[in-house]
Amino acid sequence: MSAEETHHASTEVAARVERRWATIAVIIVVMMAGLAAFAGIHRATMPQPRVETIDPSRIHLSGEFVESNLGSVLEANGTVTVRAIGQQYSFTPACILVPADTPITLRATSADVVHGILIQATNVNTMLVPGYISEQLMRFTKTGDYLMPCQEFCSFGHEGMWGKVKVIDKTEFANRAKGGGRLSCVGQ
Amino acid sequence: MLVNRKLILAHFWLAFAVFGVALTLGAWQMFIRSPIGTWLSNPELYYRSLTAHGTVMGYVFPTLVAMGFGYAISEAALQQRLVGVRWAWAGFWLIVAGSIMAVIPIALGRASVLYTFYPPLIGNVFYYLGVVLVVVGSWIWVALMSVNLRVWRKANPGAPVPLAMFANVAGSYLWAWTAVGAALELLLQIIPVAAGLKATIDAGLARVFFSWTLHAIVYFWLMPTYIAYYTIVPRAIGGRIYSDSMARISFILFLVVAMPIGMHHTFADPQVGAGFKFIHSAFTALVALPTLLTVFTICASVEIAARLRGGRGMFGWISALPWDNPMMLALAFSFVMLGFGGAGGLINMSYQLDASIHNTQWITGHFHLIFGGAIVIMYFAIAYDLWPHLTGRELIDVRLIRTQLWLWFVGMIVTTFPWHWVGILGMPRRMAYFDFGDPAIAPQALSVILSAIGGFILLASGIMFIVILARGMRAPQIDAGPYRFALAVHQPKTVPVALNTHALWVALMIGLTLTNYGYPILNLALSSGTSVPAVYVGAQ
Numbered sequence: 227m228s229a230e231e232t233h234h235a236s237t238e239v240a241a242r243v244e245r246r247w248a249t250i251a252v253i254i255v256v257m258m259a260g261l262a263a264f265a266g267i268h269r270a271t272m273p274q275p276r277v278e279t280i281d282p283s284r285i286h287l288s289g290e291f292v293e294s295n296l297g298s299v300l301e302a303n304g305t306v307t308v309r310a311i312g313q314q315y316s317f318t319p320a321c322i323l324v325p326a327d328t329p330i331t332l333r334a335t336s337a338d339v340v341h342g343i344l345i346q347a348t349n350v351n352t353m354l355v356p357g358y359i360s361e362q363l364m365r366f367t368k369t370g371d372y373l374m375p376c377q378e379f380c381s382f383g384h385e386g387m388w389g390k391v392k393v394i395d396k397t398e399f400a401n402r403a404k405g406g407g408r409l410s411c412v413g414q
Numbered sequence: 415m416l417v418n419r420k421l422i423l424a425h426f427w428l429a430f431a432v433f434g435v436a437l438t439l440g441a442w443q444m445f446i447r448s449p450i451g452t453w454l455s456n457p458e459l460y461y462r463s464l465t466a467h468g469t470v471m472g473y474v475f476p477t478l479v480a481m482g483f484g485y486a487i488s489e490a491a492l493q494q495r496l497v498g499v500r501w502a503w504a505g506f507w508l509i510v511a512g513s514i515m516a517v518i519p520i521a522l523g524r525a526s527v528l529y530t531f532y533p534p535l536i537g538n539v540f541y542y543l544g545v546v547l548v549v550v551g552s553w554i555w556v557a558l559m560s561v562n563l564r565v566w567r568k569a570n571p572g573a574p575v576p577l578a579m580f581a582n583v584a585g586s587y588l589w590a591w592t593a594v595g596a597a598l599e600l601l602l603q604i605i606p607v608a609a610g611l612k613a614t615i616d617a618g619l620a621r622v623f624f625s626w627t628l629h630a631i632v633y634f635w636l637m638p639t640y641i642a643y644y645t646i647v648p649r650a651i652g653g654r655i656y657s658d659s660m661a662r663i664s665f666i667l668f669l670v671v672a673m674p675i676g677m678h679h680t681f682a683d684p685q686v687g688a689g690f691k692f693i694h695s696a697f698t699a700l701v702a703l704p705t706l707l708t709v710f711t712i713c714a715s716v717e718i719a720a721r722l723r724g725g726r727g728m729f730g731w732i733s734a735l736p737w738d739n740p741m742m743l744a745l746a747f748s749f750v751m752l753g754f755g756g757a758g759g760l761i762n763m764s765y766q767l768d769a770s771i772h773n774t775q776w777i778t779g780h781f782h783l784i785f786g787g788a789i790v791i792m793y794f795a796i797a798y799d800l801w802p803h804l805t806g807r808e809l810i811d812v813r814l815i816r817t818q819l820w821l822w823f824v825g826m827i828v829t830t831f832p833w834h835w836v837g838i839l840g841m842p843r844r845m846a847y848f849d850f851g852d853p854a855i856a857p858q859a860l861s862v863i864l865s866a867i868g869g870f871i872l873l874a875s876g877i878m879f880i881v882i883l884a885r886g887m888r889a890p891q892i893d894a895g896p897y898r899f900a901l902a903v904h905q906p907k908t909v910p911v912a913l914n915t916h917a918l919w920v921a922l923m924i925g926l927t928l929t930n931y932g933y934p935i936l937n938l939a940l941s942s943g944t945s946v947p948a949v950y951v952g953a954q
Contacts, residue, residue, distance in 0.1 A: 237904065244657055244710070251706035259696040262765040266692060271766045273681040275688030282946045314949075335684075339535050339949050340617055342682070342773050346840030346854070349770040351682055355618050356534060357944035358684035373854050377773035377842040379528055381535055381951060382457050385845040 274352065278359040280335055285311065290359075291335060297408030298323050298330075300400065309408075310334040312341035312354045312376060315383030319410035321390040325399035326369050332362045342377035345391050353378060366393040416489050416897055418496050419804045424506060425482025426797060426804070429475050430880055432513065436470035437876040439463045444829070444869030449850045449859045451866070457846035461526040464844065466517065468529030471785075473548050474513050476635040479793050480589070481505070481555040483638045484582050486800055488559060490897040491576040491645075492566045498558045505558075508551030516544025524952040528844070530628070531596075531604060533620045536948045539608035542600050549593050556586040574909040577658055578645040578899045580916075581665040585637030587920050588630060588669050591927070595626025595676070607948045614945035618685030619938040625676035626931055633672035633701075635785055639748065639792035640665070643712045646799055648900035650741035653719025656711045658902035662913040664711070667704035670922045671697055674930035678763045682772045685944075690934050691765065697930065698763035705756060709749070716745070718903065740815045744795035747823040751787035755780060758834065776837025779830040786872075787826040791819065794879055801886050802894040809886045818882060821875035829868030832861035 266272040285291040291311055297319050298308045306328050311318050313336065324330050334343060336354040343360075344351045352360045376387035392411040402409055416422065443463055445451040489496050496502065518540065519525040525537030563575065563583050575583075599620050606612045644661045648654055655661060677694035680686050717731055725731030736742050758780040761767045771777065801809050809815065836858045841848075850859045912918060938944070 240656070240903070243714075244660060247710045248660075248707060251703055251710075254706065255699045255703050258699040258702075258760065258764075262695055262699075263692070265766050266688075272688050273691050273765065273769065274684055277685055277687050279941065279944050281943050338946075340532055340621075342842075344773065344840060344842055348840075351769045351772045353680075353683045353773075355621065355684055356946040357616065358618050360684040371854075373840070373852075375840075375842040375845075379461075379530075379532060379844040381949070382461060382526070382846075384461075385457055385847055388849075 274361055276361070278361070279357060280359050282335065282337055282356040285335065285337060290333070293318070295408060297410040298399075298403075299408055300403040305329045305331065306399075308332045308334075310343070311337050312343065312380075312387075313337040314339060314380055315376070315387040317343070317374065317376070317387070317389035319389075319412050321392055321411035321414065322374070323392050323394065323399070323402075323409045323411040324366060325396040326366050326393050327396055328365065328399075330364045330366075332364055333359060335359050339380050340378050341380050341387070343389075344375055344377040346373045346375070348372065351377070366391075369393045369395060415493050415495075416486060416803050418485060418489065418499055418502070421496070421499065421502055421506070422482045422486050422800075423804050425478045425485070426800075428506075428510065429478035429482065430797070430883065432470045432478075433475045434876060434880055436467045436475065437873055439467045440471075441869040441873040443467065444866040447845065447847050448862045448866040450863055452847065452850075455847045458523060458526070460846035461528070462520055462523050465526050465528050466520045469516060469520065469545065470513075472529045472631070473545060474509065476638075476785075476789075476793075477548065477552045477589075478509065479796075480585065480634065480638050481552060483641070483796055483800075484555060484559055484586060486804075486897070487578045487582045487641070487899075488562045490803075491578040491582075491899055492562065494562070494566055494569075496558070497562050497565050501554050502558055505551040505554030508554070509548050512544045512547025512549075512551060514544070515547060516541050519544075522952075526951055530624060531599065531620070533599075533604055533607070533615045534617050534946050534948045535951050536604065536608050536615075537951045539605060542605050542608055546597070546600055546605075549597060553590060553593070556590040559583050559586040572908075574906045575914055576899065577655070577661055577902075578641055580662060580914070581637065581641045581644070584665045584669045584916060584919070585634060585641070587916060588637070588672060588923070589634040591920075591923060592627050592630035592634060592673060595623045595628075595931075598626075599623035612948075614947055616938065616945045618683070618944060619935070621680055621683060622677070622686065622931070622934055622938060625679045626673075626927070627676070628679050629676035629698075630672040632781070632785065633668050635789050637668070638796060639789045640668070640708060642792045642796050642799075643708060643745065643748075644715075645899040646796065647712065647741055647745050648715045648719060649898060650799060650900075651716065651719045651736050651739055651745075652722060653715050653900070655900050655902040656714035656718065658904070658906050659909070659913055660707055660711050661902075662909070664704040664707045666913070666919050667707075668701070669916070669919050670926065671700045671703075673923050674926040675701055675763075677930070677934070678768070681765070681768045685938060686934055690930070693930060695763060695765040697926075699760075702756070702760065705752070709752075712745070712749075715900075716742075738812075738816070740798055740812065740819060741795055743816055743819050744791050747819060748788045748791050748795075751783050751791070751823070751826060755784035755788055759784065771837050773843050774837035775833045775841045775843055778843050779833030779837060782833070783826060783830040787823070787830070791822055791826075794819065794822065797879075797883060800897070801883060802892060803897045805887055805889075806891050806894065807886055807889040808892045808894075809882065810889055811882050811885065814878065814882055818875050818878040821871055821878065825868050825871030825875055827868070828871060829865050832864040832868075836861045
């Protein structure tokens, strides 16, 4: 075999190995995107899909986020809706009361700057951007207390902005909800 | 042929000086927020420091490294004197002026908005103007890279552009375009409010503009590192580049797909709909492609070096590598950190998994591992490799260099692994301190202490790095010879036009940005009632 031919053969091998790796890389990438699409469509797991806006300079005056409407409410269909706002440097309500084993919709917004809600030991995690409403579906399987820190820098008091989530038994929550109104665990 | 050594050295020295300052601030922050340093729990000072750390490490340090390295590549790879030296100095001084202008309000506590700006928080207008000056200074570099390549092409019609310069110019174009997002946010939204011309701002729109910059900027930081992987490492360890065309394809892919993916930073945001979030997620998966290709090509190039040195067997060749060579060591460390950081990145960009770690310490761990670790360790290697050619003096402390690289690697792992862990536990980012007395937070104290120790190891390594370079300025003189870049196994005689020019790829980059960002931006810009009152930082 001449030197020229050897050279040619090794080039072929090199190119083939390279092509094989490139193919594997493309398959990995396509699979990742495919899995995300499948989980998104089939299991409906996805980040917040809809954009809703709200005027933050008026949220305390009227509409969904007035103070009397903040907290948890048991809906007629058995689900629970939680409404909350974040402001420098606290959440209202500071302690959110929810039942276990119940589909919950968290609706929240910010009254001033950008904040975030994160419930530790869960994957509940959303930004609160003033002017927009954040909505997140959640469901707790275990009762107990969870910490809920603000996860976005909101100026000098950020490190002190911690809320709480208290998950209680479903029937206990139903009993408390009988009186109507909005539930929270502030001061408990 | 490095003619304008003073210019290049000025960029590197300024870069490493500000890096030293920001690194010290970083270590102080690690200490002050850990249970060992609670004697000074002053959040106000903490956030000044954090803003300075982020602004320097994000905007000033890597930009100066890319610029200095870019000028060196232009002269050495094209073997042509730099055209526009006066402009280059103008760019340098703009960066100096901008940095000073930005740092004064930060130091006075008038701009503690972090380098990510976070409107409707608004700081002193000179902070933003300083950042703008830094970016404008770097755009002069972008223009010069383009001009120098054009001059070379005229003198060498049809010849393959040297790989280092091809990649360097791709990186400069990427930076020029990715900086536009933050520039729009600053010029259209933030600066008018900071200057008192407007009192309200759309925070949602600002976050989308910033995401335009925020992701691809990382790939701009990454470019010098990748250029070093391909064009310095194989030469330094006695090997060859496995494939010149695959290298070009990787750089082109970075240019095209690093850009239209930034909205994976806004998965948890309420102002972007699910559709665009998914598109950006899928495109982010795509950006793993050039990195996967690079890992293959570089490993193969390293294997070539090992086999040329007599390495045998399936894995036996690894022991034949020149492990006492700082470049080999830096590359290995960089790859290990890139591997861990990259795997974490795949989780961050995932449409579903992101929610479990978004805005936790996991993210801090992730980008310190990728940028501070994989990228910056190669900046060190680049400086070590270039230094004798810039100073005409030998770097004699090879043992010290190896120790410095080891410390940086160990420090980065010790810092970032506990960060990832507490992130999974749900520890939020950007906290000036934690209440370790809370039984739910107390178990995380150990991890935070470990991270702080890592921070001090990094500081020690950073100081060593600067000392080595400073001593290199006074070492015995040598003739370092011409600066060379690695050659490919099959050095190309001709290269297809698509792999030799940038126009098509720049057009694609801009086009994809418009398709992936155009609608969300227009939609937010045209919707009314979402502008909110500015909240001025430091105003009493």
